[in-house]
Amino acid sequence: MEFLTYYFTLVVLLAGVMAAASCFSAFLVSRKRIMLLACGGFLCAFFDTAFMLQDDIAAALFGPSLDPAYLLGRTVATILIGGASLTFFWLVVCDYVDERRRALHIAPAVVFLAGSFALLPFAGEGPMRFWFYSMRALYICWMLLFALVRYLGTTDPVERCRLERGRPVLIAAAAxxxxxxxxxxxxxxxxQVESVSLGPVALQAERNYFENLLTxxxxxFACxxxxxxxxLRFDAPPTDEGAGRERYIDxxxxxxxxxxxxTDxxxxxxxxxxxxxxxxxxxxxxxxxxxxxxxYVHRILQKTEQPGRQALAQDFWKNA
Known part of the structure; x- marks a missing residue:
């Protein structure tokens, strides 16, 4: 039934909005860049998913045979907004593993856009559509592989323990x-069909349900x-002392x-x-x-490259 797909899409949209709002709220109190990046990723994912409903509205207004110009514009828009969403999440991965090379931040996005636009002529029909639509999956696989390599290459036991906290997400995302x-x-x-009927449910080719499940x-997890x-900030904000704050610091x-x-x-x-x-x-x-x-205070400020105590505390709360 089309209603099942419709409501599933609404759930994905609602999840994207809720995650974006939650991440932005967390950013306002913690100033952690990773939360702002996640917010951008979920906002873009929301608009990317909304194109599914837009196609249904267009089909109702203009008939099942949509204008080629509309399809081209919509496809280009999905490449851009989908690429933006994936790039935000790639930057989340970079921030989490403390990857600071600017060229590496940008390169995957450039490769994704170049590959997607190169395969754009094959987006309409034929087996080559697989490679066009799989550019997203390849981008995701790159993120997961990069995170895995950084985890395996970490010799510091403390840093390895910190990275290991993301292992459940890594495994689920890989699957x-x-x-x-x-x-x-x-x-x-x-x-090579546009839809498949499984009982009362019709699965459409362009709606990747595993991608929606990943979202x-x-x-x-982000929420x-x-x-x-x-x-944590409600129970023990950074301006007040308390057991919760001390536990977080420790x-x-x-x-x-x-x-x-x-040093110790x-x-x-x-x-x-x-x-x-x-x-x-x-x-x-x-x-x-x-x-x-x-x-000791002078050495700490020198090593962390912070101008004073306040900046040092802010850097800790952002990056701890």
């Missing part, structure tokens, strides 16, 4: 990416992560310190700085001279 390519191969190569899964960040201090090569003593000083202690208080807590504390 769904295989499903995306299998679905495209079934419709465009094996069957739903990523949206659920969970964003809600957790919002709950959970992330080692990874942050290893990223900048901080420098991490102890950094922890107290993040708790709002002044130099005299730090000296009393650690039973060291005030001048020694000043040396």
């Amino acid at each position: 769904l990416a295989v499903g995306i390519m299998a679905e495209d191969a079934l419709f465009f190569v094996a069957l 739903l899964g990523c949206a659920a 969970f992560y964003a809600f957790r960040a919002l709950s 959970d992330n201090l080692l990874a942050y310190g290893n990223r900048y090569g901080l 003593r420098e991490r102890e000083v950094l922890r107290l700085i993040l708790l709002g202690r002044d130099n005299q208080n730090i000296a009393s807590t650690l039973t060291i001279a005030l001048s020694t504390v000043k040396v």
Whole structure:
């Protein structure tokens, strides 16, 4: 039944909007760039999914035989908006694994657009449609492969533990990416049909249901992560001291310190700085001279390349 596809599409749209709003809210309180990038990815995914409903409206207005100019414009728009969505998520991966090379940030998007537009003449019909529609799946596979290589190549046990937190998402996304390519191969190569009826449900070739499931899964994970960040700031905002705030600092201090090569003593000083202690208080807590504390603070700022305590705290809350 067409209504099932319609309501499934609405669920995907709702999930995209909810994930985008949650990520943006988390960004406002944490200032973590990864949350803003995820927000952009889900917003683009929302508009990309909305093209499915647009085609139904166009068919109702103009008849089942849509104008070739409309189809071309819609296809170009889906390449651009789909590419933007995937690139936002690629930047999320880069931010998560701390990949800072600008050329590597841009290169996959350029390859995706070049390949998609090169295959645009084959988007209408024939087995070559498989390669046109599989450009998205290949982009997703590139992200997953890159994340896997970075994880396997990490020798720092703390950083490896941090990266391992994303393993369930990596495995689920890999399984769904295989499903995306299998679905495209079934419709465009094996069957070469526009739709397949499975009882009361009609599956359409251009609506990749595994891709929609991937969007739903990523949206659920993003909402969970964003809600957790919002709950932490509600229970223990960075301006106030509390057990929740101390636990968050302790959970992330080692990874942050290893990223900048901080010593054990420098991490102890950094922890107290993040708790709002002044130099005299730090000296009393650690039973060291005030001048020694000043040396440690100077080294921490120098290693993290931050101009002062406030900027240091902001950098920790953004990147921890």
